[in-house]
Structure formats: structure tokens, C-alpha cells
Amino acid sequence: MKTSLFTAGAALALLALTACGQQPEQAGAAPSSTPASTTAQPTTTPSATPGTSVPPTTAPTGAPTGTAVPPDFKELPPGQVESKSLPEEYTERRVWASPDGKTLQLIGLARDSCGGVEGEVLEFSASTVRIGLRPMAQPQGGPESQACAMVITPRxxxxxxxxALGNRTVVVIEG
Known part of the structure; x- marks a missing residue:
């Protein structure tokens, strides 16, 4: 009877220590002859476990990484950009204009990590500027036989x- 009570008591002490995030004995440490409940020491928890990263506290803003927009370019209001005919892979559909309104910047999608994207004015009227985006062809193997990952890459x-653009609507299509 005494053995089962001792085993039950030890199990309860072990469970209590585990629930508190403490371990009764560290690996390589000598076993203690004192009951675990009298040797428990308070511990501090680090803010991040070594080898892990802490997520950023603020969400990134602006264009995706690697597709920087010049600092003096201004984003066009959503009502001035029409891009619904682009394929769903185009997650970045914003358009930026230079201070003089004579240059636009968009984010296109290359077919691989080595390829580029080109944009061309297809139509320029009093109310609309239609721009076609298309991936540029890249020879097999990329520039100077560089390996190119086959991933859609924003450019x-x-x-x-x-x-100058003025109040014209910018219509962006693939092609």
C-alpha cells in the first residue's frame, strides 16, 4: 500500500512540475534526494526560443520586396486603375506615377527568376491609357548559363x- 501511495505521489509531483513548464531534473544532473516540491526554483522564460525568429510587429507596406518603387512616385487611387482582366497570379495590381505624370511603374510577373517583364502602351486616349504586360523571353539556362528557378517572379x-497621365484611367492587361 505504501509503495502505491509513494508512486502516486511521485507521479503527481512530476505532473505538477511538467504543467508549470519545469522539469524535475536536467539531463546530466545528479538525482536529488529531496522531494521535488521543495527544490523547485522560479524560472524566467526568454522572449524567443534560440534558433527561432520573432515575427515582425508591423506589417510590411509598399510594393513587394525586390520591386521597389522610386520614393517620389505616388500610388494612383484604386478608382483610376482597372486590372480585373489580369490573371489571378497578379496579386500586386497597384500603379505608381512619377511626379510629372509621364512615367508609370507597375509590378509584372516573370515566368522564372532570370526573366524580365516588359510593359507597352497599347492605347493612349483622352480618357484611357491601356498597358500590356508580358514576360520577356529568356534563353534556356538564363544569362551566362545561370540556373533559373521556374517560379513566377514579381518585377x-x-x-x-x-x-502626362492626368485623370486618365490606367487599364492593365496581360499581353
């Missing part, structure tokens, strides 16, 4: 306009 695309 900045700069499109010059013959005159």
Missing part, C-alpha cells in the same frame, strides 16, 4: 507615356 515595369 518592376516602367512604362513611359508620351504626355
Amino acid at each position: 518592376p515595369v516602367v512604362v513611359p507615356l508620351r504626355e
Whole structure:
């Protein structure tokens, strides 16, 4: 009877220590002859476990990494950009304009990590500027036989306009 009570008591002490995030004995430490409940020491928990990263406290803003927009370019209001005909892979659908309104920057998608994207003004009217985005062809193996990952890669695309954008709607299509 005494053995089962001792075993039950030891199990309860072990369970209590485990629930508190403490271990009764560290690996390599000599076993203690004192009951675990009298040797427990308070511990401090580090803010991050070594080898792990702490997530950022603020969400990133602006264009995706690697597709920086010049600091003096201003984002066009959503009502001035129409991009619903782009494929769903185009998650970045914003357009930025230079201070003089004669240059636009968009984010296009290359077919691989070595390829580029080009944008072309397809139509320029009093109310609309239609821009076509298309991946540029890249020879097999990439530049100077560099290996190219086959992933869709966002790339900045700069499109010059013959005159300032003004209040024209920018229609972005693939092609």
C-alpha cells in the first residue's frame, strides 16, 4: 500500500512540475534526494526560443520586396486603375506615377527568376491609357548559363507615356 501511495505521489509531483513548464531534473544532473516540491526554483522564460525568429510587429507596406518603387512616385487611387482582366497570379495590381505624370511603374510577373517583364502602351486616349504586360523571353539556362528557378517572379515595369497621365484611367492587361 505504501509503495502505491509513494508512486502516486511521485507521479503527481512530476505532473505538477511538467504543467508549470519545469522539469524535475536536467539531463546530466545528479538525482536529488529531496522531494521535488521543495527544490523547485522560479524560472524566467526568454522572449524567443534560440534558433527561432520573432515575427515582425508591423506589417510590411509598399510594393513587394525586390520591386521597389522610386520614393517620389505616388500610388494612383484604386478608382483610376482597372486590372480585373489580369490573371489571378497578379496579386500586386497597384500603379505608381512619377511626379510629372509621364512615367508609370507597375509590378509584372516573370515566368522564372532570370526573366524580365516588359510593359507597352497599347492605347493612349483622352480618357484611357491601356498597358500590356508580358514576360520577356529568356534563353534556356538564363544569362551566362545561370540556373533559373521556374517560379513566377514579381518585377518592376516602367512604362513611359508620351504626355502626362492626368485623370486618365490606367487599364492593365496581360499581353
